[in-house]
Amino acid sequence: RTLKKERHFLNSLGEEVEVKTYKPIDGQKEFVGILKDYKDGKAVIETENGDMEFTKEQLAAVRLTIDF
Numbered sequence: 001r002t003l004k005k006e007r008h009f010l011n012s013l014g015e016e017v018e019v020k021t022y023k024p025i026d027g028q029k030e031f032v033g034i035l036k037d038y039k040d041g042k043a044v045i046e047t048e049n050g051d052m053e054f055t056k057e058q059l060a061a062v063r064l065t066i067d068f
Contacts, residue, residue, distance in 0.1 A: 001063060001064050002061055002062065002063050003017070003062040003063065003064070006038065009035065009038035009043060009062070010038055012035055012064060013035055013036070013037070013038065014034065014035065014036075015034070015035055015064055015065075016032065016033070016034055016035075016064070016065045016067075017032070017033065017034075017035045017045065017062055017063060017064055017065060018030065018031070018032050018061075018062070018063050018064075018065050019031040019032070019033070019043070019045055019054060019059065019061075019062050020059075020060045020061045020062075021054065021058050021059060021060055022057075022058060022059075022060045023058070025052075025058070029060075031045060031047055031052060032047070032065065033045040033046045033047035033048070033052070034046040035062075036051065041055060041056040042054065042055055042056070043056075043059065043062065
């Protein structure tokens with residue numbers, strides 16, 4: 001499921017998400033991690049390399065990951 005509205009992000013705090021950005025950040029456009037915070041249009045994702053902050057303008061898509 002794609003997260004689009006602020007309430008989608010807030011309801012998914014603590015969930016694992018897949019983030020795709022419009023432009024590469026440190027040579028990478030896809031990130032997976034735990035959605036830690038969403039406030040004022042900024043999402044904070046806890047990745048294996050530490051916390052990353054994304055602005056709404058950077059985000060192409062944010063989806064909940066599916067565990068099988």
